[in-house]
Amino acid sequence: MNMRMSAGGLTERSLEIIRELKDLEGPMLPILHAIQDEFGHVPEEVKPLIASELNLSRAEVHGVVTFYHDFRAAPAGRHVLKLCRAEACQAMGSDQLGDRARQFLGIDFHQTTLDGAVTLEPVFCLGLCACAPAAMLDGEVYGRVDEHCLSDIVAEARR
Amino acid sequence: MTVTIFVPRDAAALAVGADKVARAIATQIEIRGLDARIVRNGSRGMFWLEPLVEVSTERGRVAYGQVKASDVEDLFDAGFLSGSDHPLCLGLTEEIPFLRQQTRLTFARCGITDPLSLDDYRHFEGLKGLEKVVKMAPLDIVREVTDSGLRGRGGAGFPTGIKWKTVLDAAGPQKYIVCNADEGDSATFADRMIMEGDPFVLIEGMAISGIATGATKGYVYIRSEYPHAIAVMRQAVELARKAGILGATVLGSAHAFDMEIRSGAGAYVCGEETSLLNSLEGKRGIVRAKPPLPALQGFLGQPTVVNNVMSLASVPVIMDRGAAFYRDFGMGRSRGTIPIQIAGNVKHGGLYETAFGLSLGEIVDRIGGGTATGRPVKAVQVGGPLGAYFPRALFDTPFDYEAFAARDGLIGHAGITVFDDTVDMLKQARFAMEFCAVESCGKCTPCRIGSTRGVETADRIMAGIEPEKNKALLADLCNTMKFGSLCALGGFTPYPVMSAMNHFPEDFAPVPMVEAAE
Numbered sequence: 140m141n142m143r144m145s146a147g148g149l150t151e152r153s154l155e156i157i158r159e160l161k162d163l164e165g166p167m168l169p170i171l172h173a174i175q176d177e178f179g180h181v182p183e184e185v186k187p188l189i190a191s192e193l194n195l196s197r198a199e200v201h202g203v204v205t206f207y208h209d210f211r212a213a214p215a216g217r218h219v220l221k222l223c224r225a226e227a228c229q230a231m232g233s234d235q236l237g238d239r240a241r242q243f244l245g246i247d248f249h250q251t252t253l254d255g256a257v258t259l260e261p262v263f264c265l266g267l268c269a270c271a272p273a274a275m276l277d278g279e280v281y282g283r284v285d286e287h288c289l290s291d292i293v294a295e296a297r298r
Numbered sequence: 299m300t301v302t303i304f305v306p307r308d309a310a311a312l313a314v315g316a317d318k319v320a321r322a323i324a325t326q327i328e329i330r331g332l333d334a335r336i337v338r339n340g341s342r343g344m345f346w347l348e349p350l351v352e353v354s355t356e357r358g359r360v361a362y363g364q365v366k367a368s369d370v371e372d373l374f375d376a377g378f379l380s381g382s383d384h385p386l387c388l389g390l391t392e393e394i395p396f397l398r399q400q401t402r403l404t405f406a407r408c409g410i411t412d413p414l415s416l417d418d419y420r421h422f423e424g425l426k427g428l429e430k431v432v433k434m435a436p437l438d439i440v441r442e443v444t445d446s447g448l449r450g451r452g453g454a455g456f457p458t459g460i461k462w463k464t465v466l467d468a469a470g471p472q473k474y475i476v477c478n479a480d481e482g483d484s485a486t487f488a489d490r491m492i493m494e495g496d497p498f499v500l501i502e503g504m505a506i507s508g509i510a511t512g513a514t515k516g517y518v519y520i521r522s523e524y525p526h527a528i529a530v531m532r533q534a535v536e537l538a539r540k541a542g543i544l545g546a547t548v549l550g551s552a553h554a555f556d557m558e559i560r561s562g563a564g565a566y567v568c569g570e571e572t573s574l575l576n577s578l579e580g581k582r583g584i585v586r587a588k589p590p591l592p593a594l595q596g597f598l599g600q601p602t603v604v605n606n607v608m609s610l611a612s613v614p615v616i617m618d619r620g621a622a623f624y625r626d627f628g629m630g631r632s633r634g635t636i637p638i639q640i641a642g643n644v645k646h647g648g649l650y651e652t653a654f655g656l657s658l659g660e661i662v663d664r665i666g667g668g669t670a671t672g673r674p675v676k677a678v679q680v681g682g683p684l685g686a687y688f689p690r691a692l693f694d695t696p697f698d699y700e701a702f703a704a705r706d707g708l709i710g711h712a713g714i715t716v717f718d719d720t721v722d723m724l725k726q727a728r729f730a731m732e733f734c735a736v737e738s739c740g741k742c743t744p745c746r747i748g749s750t751r752g753v754e755t756a757d758r759i760m761a762g763i764e765p766e767k768n769k770a771l772l773a774d775l776c777n778t779m780k781f782g783s784l785c786a787l788g789g790f791t792p793y794p795v796m797s798a799m800n801h802f803p804e805d806f807a808p809v810p811m812v813e814a815a816e
């Protein structure tokens with residue numbers, strides 16, 4: 140992610156992405172994923188570009204972006220820690236684990252630590268339910284997460 | 299001769315250290331100059347044993363588990379390349395009771411093969427169904443699937459053959475096969491396992507579905523929480539294209555079929571088929587009113603088959619072995635096998651494919667082995683966040699669509715979450731409402747507003763505020779949601795809530811007021 144990208148650079152790169160994908164059937168989600176992969180979030184300035192390239196209104200694009208939990212309006216911390224909050228993980232103590240995570244990080248769910256290192260997010264099932272409780276740090280998955288393992292993950296993210 | 303060592307690449311195995319184990323094994327092979335290779339297979343589905351490492355021997359594959367990276371040197375010292383004994387040795391994999399007692403039809407190859415090896419796939423009966431299908435008339439293919447009794451494994455249990463017939467009969471310039479791989483239910487991972495462990499079987503199933511209905515284009519909509527499955531499926535599609543399984547001439551026939559992998563964006567409701575279609579089209583994932591059926595006006599308004607991963611992945615074996623073979627398994631109107639996923643607080647968590655008809659008690663106590671904590675089982679939730687909580691008193695319920703419906707429950711995608719006696723069922727009921735509030739698509743008021751009111755009402759019961767009145771209010775809310783919701787998110791959230799309240803009334807009783815002594 141290039142945080143210091145100039146406005147012109149952002150427009151140019153966004154248009155490249157949009158034009159590469161716009162001929163797909165139903166190109167919107169692939170475009171939004173690609174934009175977020177590139178910039179770490181879906182910048183406000185990109186929405187009108189998508190709208191004009193796909194022949195939609197800006198409101199429509201905005202509506203789609205805000206509907207989905209995945210798309211961010213602002214960049215996340217350097218790492219994103221997702222803790223599973225769904226039932227199978229609850230049965231194995233994910234609520235307590237969530238409390239510990241909040242303590243370790245000094246933040247609540249949906250927040251980012253002050254040093255910008257970690258964003259903590261809930262997730263509802265990672266499909267690792269037979270190895271509960273489960274977590275994901277960036278793309279890496281963790282199962283049978285206990286307090287010890289959690290503090291290792293947090294330390295890893297803080298480095 | 300080169301010895302083959304299997305270390306799963308399944309996400310759940312990775313989550314408990316399989317990559318580290320594989321690296322440690324590679325290091326030992328290197329240091330010791332041994333003639334051995336590592337294959338990254340799918341999971342056998344015995345997750346309490348993961349990472350489960352297997353070694354191929356003359357006697358068959360020998361299993362070791364749970365293997366930690368720090369165990370690896372010791373395993374080599376003990377001679378595990380020849381399948382020798384060791385405290386972690388579990389004997390022949392196929393003889394482990396959890397696996398031996400299963401009937402693996404859909405999961406026949408999962409955990410056995412290299413998921414991305416087409417040679418393995420062919421060697422273990424892959425493509426036999428499709429090879430037959432390319433020579434058959436569409437109507438005959440559809441009839442075979444109908445005769446097999448296969449019902450949709452995504453939750454609703456609708457007969458797959460009948461859905462296909464509707465699409466076959468529908469006219470349209472372009473028909474589509476859309477595979478629902480949104481698998482959002484807690485305690486479910488069968489779709490994930492097959493996509494990561496045997497992706498070609500899904501591709502084969504989709505190609506068959508395309509030829510049967512006249513659809514030439516397919517999409518797999520995979521939830522974004524499954525990055526490993528997305529990656530494997532993308533690679534598998536590439537390989538299938540290169541091998542001529544997908545493309546302008548499927549297996550050299552006159553049929554065309556190609557497919558694309560799409561990623562969801564973190565919305566549970568997009569598992570609902572019409573919401574999924576909106577999402578695939580690039581819109582908000584709002585549920586559409588039916589009619590029109592997706593079979594007639596689905597993706598981009600064209601006739602579309604929407605099927606769950608398991609439904610499609612069960613088709614190749616049906617076409618290969620015949621409808622009667624498949625139909626002979628099961629009970630009542632639930633035919634064939636069902637991959638039961640056992641999770642949560644359970645000793646032997648994993649995937650258990652078996653004919654319909656086992657009792658819930660057998661599944662939880664005998665196969666699952668009771669709780670992981672060793673405490674008594676208090677409740678099990680069957681069918682994900684929209685499924686009912688069952689008390690032990692209902693453990694005689696057979697695993698069958700109709701039997702579960704008769705007890706105000708549902709099988710759903712066949713996930714079972716086990717809870718021990720420390721669970722607070724009022725809290726679980728509250729969570730069901732909260733989940734509905736977070737994931738509601740917002741189209742209907744009972745779901746959007748009712749779920750939030752439900753959370754507040756549960757909170758008041760928890761706080762001991764007018765409990766009787768608030769319990770009645772909660773039941774009333776459930777009734778409104780059940781009958782006033784367009785889809786099963788709002789319509790079925792009452793299942794977990796009401797079952798918790800009806801079967802575990804003690805958890806909804808007013809908390810004895812603690813005198814403020816502190």
Ligand SMILES: Cc1cc2nc3c(=O)[nH]c(=O)nc-3n(C[C@H](O)[C@H](O)[C@H](O)COP(=O)(O)O)c2cc1C
Nearest residue numbers: 450451452478480481482569570571605606609786
């Ligand atoms: C809220 C909601 C979520 C659903 N999630 C899924 C899902 O994740 N996977 C799935 O296959 N079906 C899901 N369904 C069921 C689908 O709407 C649909 O019935 C299914 O994809 C049809 O395929 P099948 O006939 O092969 O089961 C969901 C339904 C609802 C109401």
Ligand code: SF4
Nearest residue numbers: 739741742745785788
């Ligand atoms: S019940 Fe809920 S999720 Fe389903 S259509 Fe209505 S508002 Fe949307």
Ligand code: FES
Nearest residue numbers: 223228265267268
């Ligand atoms: S419920 Fe936590 S991973 Fe599925």
